[in-house]
Amino acid sequence: MSPEAAYKGRPLVPGSARGRAVVVDAISFYGDVDPETGLLRDGRSIAGRILAARRSRGSTVGSYVIMALKYNSKAPAAIIMERAEPIVVVGAYLAGVPLVDSLPRGLFESLRDGDEVVVEADGTVRILRRPGAGG
Amino acid sequence: MELTREEEEILKGRRGEAAARALEAIVKVGEALGAERLVPIRHAHVSGVSYGNIGEAGARFLEELAEQGARFAVPTTVNPLGYDPWDPGFYGATREYVEGQERIIRALTRMGALPSFTCTPYKTSLFEAEAPPPGSHVAWGESSAVVYANSFLGLRTNREGGPLALLAAIAGRTYYYGLHTPEGRIPRVEYRVEAPGPLGDAEAGVLGAIIGEAHEDPEPPALRASFEGDLALRELSAALGAAGSVGMVYVHGLTPEPLPRGWRPEERVTIEAGEVRARLEEHAPASPGEVDLYFVGCPHLDYEDLARLASYMRRYGPSRKPFIAATSNEAYIRALGDGTASTLRSLGVRIARGTCLIVSPMNLRGVTVATNSYKALFYLSRRGARVRLAGLEQLARLAAGAGET
Numbered sequence: 242m243s244p245e246a247a248y249k250g251r252p253l254v255p256g257s258a259r260g261r262a263v264v265v266d267a268i269s270f271y272g273d274v275d276p277e278t279g280l281l282r283d284g285r286s287i288a289g290r291i292l293a294a295r296r297s298r299g300s301t302v303g304s305y306v307i308m309a310l311k312y313n314s315k316a317p318a319a320i321i322m323e324r325a326e327p328i329v330v331v332g333a334y335l336a337g338v339p340l341v342d343s344l345p346r347g348l349f350e351s352l353r354d355g356d357e358v359v360v361e362a363d364g365t366v367r368i369l370r371r372p373g374a375g376g
Numbered sequence: 377m378e379l380t381r382e383e384e385e386i387l388k389g390r391r392g393e394a395a396a397r398a399l400e401a402i403v404k405v406g407e408a409l410g411a412e413r414l415v416p417i418r419h420a421h422v423s424g425v426s427y428g429n430i431g432e433a434g435a436r437f438l439e440e441l442a443e444q445g446a447r448f449a450v451p452t453t454v455n456p457l458g459y460d461p462w463d464p465g466f467y468g469a470t471r472e473y474v475e476g477q478e479r480i481i482r483a484l485t486r487m488g489a490l491p492s493f494t495c496t497p498y499k500t501s502l503f504e505a506e507a508p509p510p511g512s513h514v515a516w517g518e519s520s521a522v523v524y525a526n527s528f529l530g531l532r533t534n535r536e537g538g539p540l541a542l543l544a545a546i547a548g549r550t551y552y553y554g555l556h557t558p559e560g561r562i563p564r565v566e567y568r569v570e571a572p573g574p575l576g577d578a579e580a581g582v583l584g585a586i587i588g589e590a591h592e593d594p595e596p597p598a599l600r601a602s603f604e605g606d607l608a609l610r611e612l613s614a615a616l617g618a619a620g621s622v623g624m625v626y627v628h629g630l631t632p633e634p635l636p637r638g639w640r641p642e643e644r645v646t647i648e649a650g651e652v653r654a655r656l657e658e659h660a661p662a663s664p665g666e667v668d669l670y671f672v673g674c675p676h677l678d679y680e681d682l683a684r685l686a687s688y689m690r691r692y693g694p695s696r697k698p699f700i701a702a703t704s705n706e707a708y709i710r711a712l713g714d715g716t717a718s719t720l721r722s723l724g725v726r727i728a729r730g731t732c733l734i735v736s737p738m739n740l741r742g743v744t745v746a747t748n749s750y751k752a753l754f755y756l757s758r759r760g761a762r763v764r765l766a767g768l769e770q771l772a773r774l775a776a777g778a779g780e781t
Contacts, residue, residue, distance in 0.1 A: 253408040267589075269618070272758040276431060282758060296592065298621045299754070301423045301517040304537030305430040305437075312433030324594070326621050327554070328537040330405050335437070335539055 245369055246351075248344050250321065252364035253330050256339030258319035262356045262368075263290045264349065269299025270306040270332065279315030291358040292317035295349040297329050307332030319360040323349060341366055377403055377551075378413050386547065394446030398543035405540060406551025415552040418508035419451050419531075420545035421497045422489065423517030424538030426458035426735035427476035435476055437539065438483035441546070448488040449548030451506045453497035455518050455538075456676070456702070456732045457481070466726070467736040487546070493730035494704035495520055496610065496676045498529055501706060510632055513556055515544035519617025520610065520675045520751060526596070526624035528609060530632040532556050535623040554594065555623050561633070563598035563626045565591065566641035571649040575601060578767040580608035581615040581750030582655045586647060588620025596624035598641055603630075607768070610675045614751035659753060659765035664774045667746040670695060671733050671756075672768060673702030674749040679710045681768070682727075686719045688772035695724035695775035702728040724775070734759075746771055 263285055268274070274281060279288035288310070297303065307329070310316040316338050320329065325342035333340035341364045348366070352358075357369040379387070387403070389396045406414065424430045430437075458477050459467035469477070485491070490502040495518050497503045508514060510530025516522050517538040525531040534554045536544065544550040554560045567587055569575070575583060580603055591597045603609055609630070616622040626635070661667055672685065685701060701720065703711075708729045711717040717727060733740070734755045741760035747753060748771055753763040766774065 251408075269754075271429065272755050276433075296621065298588065299519065299618050301519050301522070301535055301541070301617075302429045302538050304539050305424045305434045308437065308539070309431045309433040312431070312436075324592070327405065327409065327534050327540060330408055331401070331537040331540040331543075334401060334405055334408075 248366045250341040250364040251343040254333045254340040255362045258360045260291045260318040264293045268294040270303035271300035276309035287317045288315040292320045295323045303328045304332030308336045311336035392445045394444035398546035411551035411553035414549040415513045418512040419514040421516040423455045425455040428458045442483040442486040446546045448545040452545040453492035454489045468738040499678045515541045515550040517541035520614035523613035565643045566598040569601035574604045576767045577611045577748045581611040584612040584615025585619040588616045598626040618751040618754040661764035664777045668744045670699040671747045674752040677703045679707045682711045689723040692773045693776035699725045702732045705729045
């Protein structure tokens, strides 16, 4: 078990969640995520996970994809970002998915798929455990 | 957030349940982002209109609002449909899909949407009839139109998510933040393109992709480059909004609003012509034979583009492969009037009205599509198509020679 790391971000859609991380760099919810299955194009699932996306890009329809993920019970448990833009904020708000941004770039560089992440309502993000990384 | 008395009243339900719900969402999103107030808007453009894009969740969201009595408080145009309503079968729309699409159209129409069904609302008389003057605040979805509006029309809008643009249309306001504020529109980084001549449509798209991928400032990039014409500006706008999160580009000599006196970029980035060319060549069609389908009109072609395409095709000959040109119904009607539409049809071009391949249910897996649009490349490749990129004229030439090599 490695020491816990904690970061304080900006709670754009406040809420608490806990889950395993899925890490991506720039995400266009429209085009990169299948709203029916919650699968990314590379086959990883974001359903029930903590989606760590450093930044977003692409279509303004992305908000509807987040809503559709929720409707299909495939939404991430929370989304954490370095910088969120309005497209993601409104989608997360309408879908009720916790969203935290203003997190340091270093978090996204060190976070690995499968790391256990806790998101707290005040925007605190804790990384609890790094399975396979000396744990 | 500081609200006016009228806004407080709307929140209390004076304009109905739907308007209260719409404004509440805008306030919540605005507060989260740090906006201190709202701003009245003059126009809205709603993205997320294709049934394939927004699905059942989106259709129900729209129907519920319409049912609650939501009505647009400002002129509101809407994005393309999932298929050409005169030709649904060609786009692979099933009966279920058509029913879903019709529910969306009904809900939007009930709320007062203008039937534009285009990603280029700024090219329609529906928009021009009540066009907001430069400097106006608007709430637009459709990432390509957002960049075009901010950069070339002098309008002020963030890259609004589809549902937020819709809620802003109902509330008649959006949150005052980002590209709505004068300071949010001042570039910090300037990109300069070292090119011998003006950039054409495909080159402009590639440039938009290069900048969109590199630019991470919330403030818009500034750009020193020249472009062949309006089609290139639309392709630039579309690529910036697809490959990046850019909502505006300040193009020296083209963007109408002045920069502050004495403005200097904090950072300069030079993009060599060779970089644009190399990126374009990476996606160039290897031979006419490999292309299964030609697609142009992302963003929608306007009437002049259709006329230009017709003249290229008269010069090079009919297309030997399916060739789709997407446009607004309005531009199509104009092209019908002077024979451009029938010329195109006789040369093998299928004109897609009020729709676009990207938002259609057509199965493109394994299909090789040649297009002049980097945005189309970005999204169609995500749908399993192999996508090749070339300018409009080159596509016309290629299409006429298909199968010869």
